[in-house]
Amino acid sequence: MFDKIEELLQEVSSFNGTGKDETEQFRLKFNGKKGILNDLFDQFKQVPNEQKKEYGQRINTLKQAVAEKLEALKSASETEGTVAKEDLSRPGFPLEAGTTHPITLVKNKINEIFRSIGFEVAEGPEIEDDWHNFSALNMPEYHPARDMQDTFFIEQNPDVLLRTHTSTVQIRHMEKNEPPIRILAPGRVFRNEAISSRSHCIFHQIEGLYIDENVSFADLKQTIQFFTTELFGKSKIRMRPSYFPFTEPSAEVDVYWGLNSETDYRITKGTGWLEIMGCGMVDPAVLKNVNIDPDKYSGYAFGMGIERIVMLLYQIGDIRMFFENDKRMLDQFRMV
Numbered sequence: 001m002f003d004k005i006e007e008l009l010q011e012v013s014s015f016n017g018t019g020k021d022e023t024e025q026f027r028l029k030f031n032g033k034k035g036i037l038n039d040l041f042d043q044f045k046q047v048p049n050e051q052k053k054e055y056g057q058r059i060n061t062l063k064q065a066v067a068e069k070l071e072a073l074k075s076a077s078e079t080e081g082t083v084a085k086e087d088l089s090r091p092g093f094p095l096e097a098g099t100t101h102p103i104t105l106v107k108n109k110i111n112e113i114f115r116s117i118g119f120e121v122a123e124g125p126e127i128e129d130d131w132h133n134f135s136a137l138n139m140p141e142y143h144p145a146r147d148m149q150d151t152f153f154i155e156q157n158p159d160v161l162l163r164t165h166t167s168t169v170q171i172r173h174m175e176k177n178e179p180p181i182r183i184l185a186p187g188r189v190f191r192n193e194a195i196s197s198r199s200h201c202i203f204h205q206i207e208g209l210y211i212d213e214n215v216s217f218a219d220l221k222q223t224i225q226f227f228t229t230e231l232f233g234k235s236k237i238r239m240r241p242s243y244f245p246f247t248e249p250s251a252e253v254d255v256y257w258g259l260n261s262e263t264d265y266r267i268t269k270g271t272g273w274l275e276i277m278g279c280g281m282v283d284p285a286v287l288k289n290v291n292i293d294p295d296k297y298s299g300y301a302f303g304m305g306i307e308r309i310v311m312l313l314y315q316i317g318d319i320r321m322f323f324e325n326d327k328r329m330l331d332q333f334r335m336v
């Protein structure tokens, strides 16, 4: 009697029917109303008492094995079915389109604003030489202002470096073009700084340059005011005296952000003012370096960090977020 059950158990585990019919027959044979399992359960009454326990255990094992086998056959046939029905020319899954990176988004916005008043976009290389990054910008060798911008030099050749600002582009452009010049130079810049929530070795700047006859500081102020009104919707600005080797006079621009919310208090440190860029009148020495006559022409330049502007616009607290490419962060700019 037990041998018989053992045999049946073997039969169940080795059954490997592929077709639907075969599986159905197997099901009927074991699980059907007149199937083997019901039969075996019926015989339970006739089993001598001392064997009832073992008998019960064995037929339950068999019942379990049959159920498992049927389950396995069922899921195997289901996957087979889907594979057969699948249209293999369809894409594997819904493909999600990427988003524009917030840096690019804001860079484009700034470009648009200045393009609307006649500025053209100009570009230059990220790997630069000493002349374009320093000397032509009125920072000769050993000029202390060079230390303001921790530079990445190529060890073998100090004349090869990663540009520390986009002011390089104004030199390159002025070398090749005659005034009037009205350019905007967005780009990546590099500084050998410790990375923190506020600073990063790689970031982005936008530089503006306007050279013509009779360009004055008042023109600079008006242009910047137009810019802050367009970008932030804020027209109250102030200029604080500052220093850059390539501009004279130089200024730092603050925009009045207001003190309407807790965030305003936090980001303006309770003053309502936020610093957004550096600027000034192009130093005559710089114009001389690129063969533009400083007696005939004058001009202004300004430069700002794009990350800083994005952080202000969207209340982003950590500059490193721009470089992590975390989809949860980037997805938030889908609708902007």
Ligand code: PHE
Residues within 6 Å of the ligand: 164, 165, 166, 167, 207, 208, 244, 247, 278, 279, 280, 301, 302, 303, 304
């Ligand atoms: N190049 C300056 C900097 O990186 C910014 C600047 C540009 C200041 C143009 C004045 C005029 O700090």
